Amino acid sequence: MFHAEHPDGQVVRREHDLLGEKDIPVDAYYGIHTMRARENFSLSGLPSHPRLIEAIALVKKAAAEANMELGFLDKEIGAAISQAASEVMAGQFSDQFIVDALQGGAGTSTHMNVNEVLANRACELIGAQKGDYHRVHPLEHVNLGQSTNDVYPTGLRIAAIWLIRSLCDACAQLQEELQAKEREFAGVIKVGRTQLQDAVPVLLGQEFGAYAQAVARDRWRLYKAEERLRQVNLGGTAIGTGLNADIRYIHLVNEKTRRFAGVGIARAEDMVDATQNADVFVEVSGLLKALAVNLTKICNDFRLLASGPYAGLGEIRLPEKQAGSSIMPGKVNPVIPEAVNQAAFHVMASDMAITLAAQAGQLELNAFLPLLAHHLLGSIGILTNAAKSLAFSCIQGISACPERCQALLLGSGATATALAPHIGYDKATELARMAYHSGRTIEKIALEENILTAEELAAILRPQAMTRPGRGK
CATH class of the missing domain: 1.20.200.10 (Fumarase/aspartase (Central domain))
Structure with missing residues (x-):
């Protein structure tokens, strides 16, 4: 790794992977794997969900703590990774997770984005420079015992x-x-x-x-x-x-x-x-x-x-x-x-x-x-x-x-069903059709035709009677 000035005036650090080398902004917490994914996947224009990033960082914290406890990871490095993960979980460095939500590789690119941010932040915490992966490596340390899968x-x-x-x-x-x-x-x-x-x-x-x-x-x-x-x-x-x-x-x-x-x-x-x-x-x-x-x-x-x-x-x-x-x-x-x-x-x-x-x-x-x-x-x-x-x-x-509900109810044939058990289905149908064609209410026609008394209608057409189980009385 070395620092240099890019042709556009930006100070960069050079990182390498199995495909070669690439310049990374010197202040970036992400690294070459993230940069390649950023270039490869310009699909949705949206980043991975922040709670997913938080949850992956939590898993990384748990892994660092477990590996330290078992003696698989140096305590200084493990503690730095754990602290870096806690910071990401708290919402820090959100601008460093730059990989598109839609990507090839079963999530490898988002996973590597997290690995690199944690590694570079851990480098800072132990007094090293970002990109100094000899001190804290995204795969050998942050990803110890893990896989994207x-x-x-x-x-x-x-x-x-x-x-x-x-x-x-x-x-x-x-x-x-x-x-x-x-x-x-x-x-x-x-x-x-x-x-x-x-x-x-x-x-x-x-x-x-x-x-x-x-x-x-x-x-x-x-x-x-x-x-x-x-x-x-x-x-x-x-x-x-x-x-x-x-x-x-x-x-x-x-x-x-x-x-x-x-x-x-x-x-x-x-x-x-x-x-x-x-x-x-x-x-x-x-x-x-x-x-x-x-x-x-x-x-x-x-x-x-x-x-x-x-x-x-x-x-x-x-x-x-x-x-x-x-x-x-x-x-x-x-x-x-x-x-x-x-x-x-x-x-x-x-x-x-x-x-x-x-x-x-x-x-x-x-x-x-x-x-x-x-x-x-x-x-x-x-x-x-x-x-x-x-x-x-x-x-x-x-x-x-x-008032509107009452007016629509009285002007409809909805009460005919309540009357049917008392006057018969055919008679209730006749009343409903007469009401529809004449514009009068079913109740008014029933009274005019002496089919039911006012008292009988009042009992049958009570709201409590018409909106609960039963035949109404």
Whole structure:
């Protein structure tokens, strides 16, 4: 290694690898492997997810501590690597992780980016210059007893668990806001609809209660998903057989990783299986897709229920967030549900990418984990933000329009079903058709035709009678 001035005036250091030499900015913490990856992969324009970098650095810290404890790594070097890893975990040097999220090599480039940043920071900590790999080497020291093929998927699983915990919290907040509206709207009766046609009466609170139940199921499924991600192949090295990793190291590095991560990870019973197969990520992605589906349904309903406000259903009002048109004065759009819809569509599309990446693995390794990681971690983050946005920027500010709900109910044929057990299906059908063609209400026609008395109608058409099991009285 030597320092020189580049033709453009930049001071550089020269590093070498199996392909030759390359100039690296003298102040950079990354090295030649990272630089080649930066040049090779200009695909998404996005870096690897920061929580993935944090999780990989955590694994590196655990490995350094385990190797020191077992006498495989000099204590000064190991302590410097461990401190460097802690700094990366705290968010330092984030501008040094420059490899594109989409890359060939099963994550090797991101892994090497972390190895080089830790090695060069460790060099500084022991008083050496960046690039002085005789003192701290990215592979011989930082990567001791490891491979991309066990470090990267372990980091991915840890990062996914961290993010899923935040998503579960967001789902809990969303559920609470929906349940608050369920209570608030418990007395608002309205038309229920099937196939977008008038059906039977329902309470607005019951509709919001159903939304809350759907989110509760998603929350439970995601909570249980953590169990699926806990089995890691750390210590399996290249293909899961553990070549070049001492058995004492394998046990110790998993123990330390579990403690540092605050996650109950465990070494997989079959590390070859855990190295070559990515089906667990497809399973977790499917749970994310299920949440995206439910969020889409809820947002679609909100947009319908709030449509108008004059020429639509107009049964609820969404909070007004911004002007809706550059040409139509006074227009306000349901922008939060629309945005959440788009987030959900993105997650559904990502599920397909994850599926394709997982099935494309061959023999002992899946080379497409970077694509899988990009979409899986991204989807969890997007859904977390979407759930929070829907809860606090939309649902919290929803108000009911009880007069509109009542008017639509009285003007519909929805009450005919409640009358059917008392006057017969055919007679109830006749009343519904007469109401439709005449513009009068079913109740008014029933009174005029002396089919039922006012007292009988009042008992049958009570909100409590029409929105609970039973025939009404």
